[in-house]
Amino acid sequence: MAEKMALAKAINESLRKALEADPKVLIMGEDVGKLGGVFRVTDGLQKDFGEDRVIDTPLAESGIVGTAIGLALRGYRPVVEIQFDGFVFPAYDQIVTQLAKMHARSLGKVKLPVVVRIPYGGGIGAVEHHSESPEALFAHVAGLKIASPSNASDAYWMMQQAIQSDDPVIFFEPKRRYWDKAEVSREAIPDPLHKARVVREGTDLTLAAYGPMVKLCHEVAQAAAEEGKSLEVLDLRSVSPIDFDSVQASVQKTGRLVVVHEAPVFFGSGAEIAARITERCFYHLEAPVLRVGGYHAPYPPARLEEEYLPGLDRVLDAVDRSLAY
Amino acid sequence: MTVESTAARKPRRSAGTKRTSARKSPSTEPALVQLLTPEGKRVRTAQNAEYEPYVEAVTPEELRGLYRDMVLTRRFDAEATSLQRQGELGLWASLLGQEAAQIGSGRALRDDDYVFPTYREHGVAWCRGVDPTNLLGMFRGVNNGGWDPNGNNFHLYTIVIGSQTLHATGYAMGIAKDGADSAVIAYFGDGASSQGDVAESFTFSAVYNAPVVFFCQNNQWAISEPTEKQTRVPLYQRAQGFGFPGVRVDGNDVLACLAVTRWALERARRGEGPTLVEAFTYRMGAHTTSDDPTRYRHDDERAAWEAKDPIARLRSYLESETDTPQELEGFFAELETESEALGRRVREVVRAMPDPDHFAIFENVYADGHALVDEERAQFAAYQASFADVEGGK
Known part of the structure; x- marks a missing residue:
């Protein structure tokens, strides 16, 4: 049974399925109950599962994650929502210092199956602190896993897998794609959570992206095809771990790699990919690995975000530079 | 003294038992729940009547048990300090002086209750049945916490100040969801009371009516910073603003700590939500073995607190109450032997502790x-x- 639905709706359906399947699954966050979340991702869940399982919390992010840790220690599987990317930092200490490390410091005696959902990224004309891409700040921390779906079907299945994971997962939801619709099959056999996927085959150059930038890379590949260039598009889907084997396989075929993300390029996930792929594919590379992303500046006011975010022309420009080597 | 509502507090305030300038001088500090005076005299006051029932049935044997717990905990603690001096441990955070607060509260717990400690709760760990040598792994540097938290319902030590109060609150929310009548106790100190996480845990526990007891050992010093650098009001009064009771107890009186913690745990079990207990005590030693308290506090302060020593106090009481002083002397002598044996075992285990693979x-x-x-x-x-x-x- 396949059904066309928006990415936000797919997450909603996935959360509903998880709540139905396991009484230990809880939803927590600011405005997730009666309102259904500011993006309506949890719409209707409190009505159907009650205030005891879909919990409107005080406005305190550290408190949300800290109490979720305690609930996980008691045997629950909390899925917490951080309302916007830029609001996660009050919880950063609980995530980095406690959530990420507790399994290791207990020598494996306690598990922390907590999912932290974060709508992230720009492109929706929002005010300050509502458009950031902080995934690298979490990828740097051992003990966390980081996933980011690019489409409704992945959003549905990856959320299922994140909730089933016995490790904490930071689940970055591409908020500007919340309303994009795609077929979601509830009988599909999903790829593993941290496996990358070739979403368009090509021979001249590999474009690697995740979350909101996958759609852009499709558009870039389409435009390049019209100029006779064959680009392969790789949806990484996971930022920790990164499926380097899949990137390597693609780059060994094409010889060229451009990594695209909204987050600033400096110390971003693209830097890690560039370093690793240079090491793995040194003799296959026809050009240095190039990165396209945000600048080393605070996320700009909305009227400037189109200049800040990677767009079709900026990615095409990087493609041309790579092919010119 | 409990602060449950303004109505309940009014008569006391008008009677002048509490002053706004309390923090400035110890002599004007608000009254605290005390059942044993520093001289070891049992007192029963109208003000403490609420807590008396919780220790009414304590037998002489149980009192000796509390004494034994405190003596062995102090001995273990002294041994660990020595082992650090000998280079066997990298660091040690001594609990010297806080034995009554930890044993009194620790012995108030049921097996199914859950403890979230800081890194100084060696006495509580003892009460929970955690092998004391397990506490030393992290201070020796062979692990970051060597025990199974669920083995004794005693969570790993938390180093970052105050973080565990949120874990305790979440755990307590889970107990409430399960419909169980267990309770959680969260330990923290006067320094941690300034942390945002502690304030957030007060908010969450109050809003969700979570069965958690916040047990603050106010040992007067956060490394070098006195309580005056953390608060302008007595700490137990913080609870009032969050909508739950706070009470200050003599943290060097093991009987009072037992009574007040039992009272607070019973409130939690009855579904009446969180309680803040401020155990007023003193860190007799340094913050850790790396600290030098001579840089920031005077010896006369320590001397004043030595006169309120929790172990000496209970010993005086036991001696004053016994009808068989010789038999009691035998108990003390036996305990000394047991204490020596514990020290020996701790030394042997630590010295033989292998480096990790x-x-x-x-x-x-x-x-x-x-x-x-x-x-x-x-x-x-x-x-x-x-x-x-x-x-x-x-």
Whole structure:
């Protein structure tokens, strides 16, 4: 049974399925109950599962994650929502210092199956602190896993897998794609959570992206095809771990790699990919690995975000530079 | 003194038992719940009537049990300090002076209750049945917490100040969801009372009516900073603003700590939500073995608190109450022997504690594994093996 639905709706359906399947699954966050979340991702869940399982919390992010840790220690599987990317930092200490490390410091005696959902990224004309891409700040921390779906079907299945994971997962939801619709099959056999996927085959150059930038890379590949260039598009889907084997396989075929993300390029996930792929594919590379992303500046006011975010022309420009080597 | 509502507090305030300038001088500090005076005299006051029922049935044997717990905990603590001085431990955080607060509250707990400690709750760990030598692994540097938290319902030590109060609150929310009548106790100190996480845990526990007891050991010093640098009001009064009771107890009176903690736990079990207990005590030693208190506090302050020593106080009481002083002397002598044996065992176990296997770096980073950890473990193994080749070739 396949059904066309928006990415936000797919997450909603996935959360509903998880709540139905396991009484230990809880939803927590600011405005997730009666309102259904500011993006309506949890719409209707409190009505159907009650205030005891879909919990409107005080406005305190550290408190949300800290109490979720305690609930996980008691045997629950909390899925917490951080309302916007830029609001996660009050919880950063609980995530980095406690959530990420507790399994290791207990020598494996306690598990922390907590999912932290974060709508992230720009492109929706929002005010300050509502458009950031902080995934690298979490990828740097051992003990966390980081996933980011690019489409409704992945959003549905990856959320299922994140909730089933016995490790904490930071689940970055591409908020500007919340309303994009795609077929979601509830009988599909999903790829593993941290496996990358070739979403368009090509021979001249590999474009690697995740979350909101996958759609852009499709558009870039389409435009390049019209100029006779064959680009392969790789949806990484996971930022920790990164499926380097899949990137390597693609780059060994094409010889060229451009990594695209909204987050600033400096110390971003693209830097890690560039370093690793240079090491793995040194003799296959026809050009240095190039990165396209945000600048080393605070996320700009909305009227400037189109200049800040990677767009079709900026990615095409990087493609041309790579092919010119 | 309980602060449950303004109505309940009014008569006391008008009677002048509480002053706004309380923090400025110890003599004007608000009254605290005390059942044993520093001289070891049992007192029963109208003000403490609410807590008396919780220790009414305490037998002489149980009192000796509390005494034994405190003596052995102090002995273990002294042994650990010595082991640090001998280079066997990298660091030790001594609980000297806080034995009554920890044993009194620790013995108030049921087995199914859950404890979230700081890094100084050696006495509580003792009450929970955690092998004291297990506490030393992290201070020796062989692990970051060597015990199974669920084995004794005693969570790992938390180093970052105050973080565990949120874990305790979440755990308590889970107990409430399960419909169980267990309770949680969260330990923290006067320094931690300034942390945002502690304030958030007060908010969450109050809003969700979570069965948690916040047990603050106000030992007067956060490393070098006195309580005046953390608060302008007595700490127990913070609870009022969050909508639950706060009470200050003599933290060097094991009987009062037992009574007040039992009272607070019973409130939690009855579904009446959180309680803040401020155990007014004193850190007799340094913050840790790396600290030098002579830089920031005077010896006369310590001397004043020595006169309120929790162990000496209970000993005086036991001596004053007994009809068989010789038999009691025998108990003390036996305890001294037991104490020596504990010290010996701690020394032996610590000195024999092996360094962890090198590959422990990569163990338990994730529950379900991670490709990068696997890759780096393999690289590390190859690197290690390169030495074996060299040695093998000799």
